[in-house]
Amino acid sequence: MKRILFVCTGNTCRSPMAEGLFRDMARKAGIDAEARSAGVAAFDGDRISQHSATILRARGLPADGTSSALTKEHVAWADLILTMSISHKRAVVQRHPEAVEKTYTLREYVERDEAAAAALEAQEQLVADMELKRALGQTIPADDYKKLRELQRQTPDYDIGDPFGGSLKTYQAAAAEIEASLRKLIDKLKSEH
Incomplete structure (x- = not known):
């Protein structure tokens, strides 16, 4: 089983969307994987953003999660850490140098x-x-x-745009970027097995 950790800033927008979308896509593709998410500047227990929840619910996915601050336990649990931006990747590696070999931005991992x-x-x-x-x-x-x-x-620009504070349309654009990369991730995981 592959354990994937998605990381963004506050763990209320991009990484919870990536986690929820990936779980659904992996299940539908028959891939044995677990997903979690965390934030490099998150506070434990914050609700995911309203627009992120709207996007997940529109796809029939759970949208009741809460944020988690990135911990050593998250890093140890993960086989692969996929961040939403280069700055998130740097933050993960600076705090957890042992994760350098398994940390990438999502787009970097699937497009590089x-x-x-x-x-x-x-x-x-x-x-x-x-x-x-x-x-x-x-x-x-x-x-x-x-x-x-x-x-x-x-x-190349491997960042996924930050929708924080934006309109639903801004969140939908970020979700589309995430979904496009997750489709490539699913294909990559399939080819590895």
């Missing part, structure tokens, strides 16, 4: 190619090096910023 993967890894390493220099009070060379901008141009 080798050139984009190499550019993303180089970008993440450069950002980590720059943060270390900043923490040590060292000056960051202008060439590092130039190199970072070039790597950012080479890296």
Whole structure:
């Protein structure tokens, strides 16, 4: 059984939609998988957003979950951690370095190619090096910023738009992005077995 953890910011919008949609899609596809969700800046027990609940209910899915802050237990439980953005991925890995080999953005995991993967890894390493220099009070060379901008141009946008505070239409657009990636994830999981 594959255990997948979906992660966003507050665990009230994107990651609960991803969790609910994935559970339904995996069940329909006959894939033996469990799903949970959490947030890198979540408070335990917040209700999912009204628009996220509306989207899930419209598909006949449960929409009564509450938020969970990302914990060491979540990370240990998961075989695969799929975040909604690069910044969520960085937060997971910074807090839980042991998760680096199993943490991706959802879109990165299902869409990535080798050139984009190499550019993303180089970008993440450069950002980590720059943060270390900043923490040590060292000056960051202008060439590092130039190199970072070039790597950012080479890296596809793997983020799923944040609908927080938006209209139902904004949430529907985010749900459509999530569903498109989840279809690819289902295909990928099928091909692995």
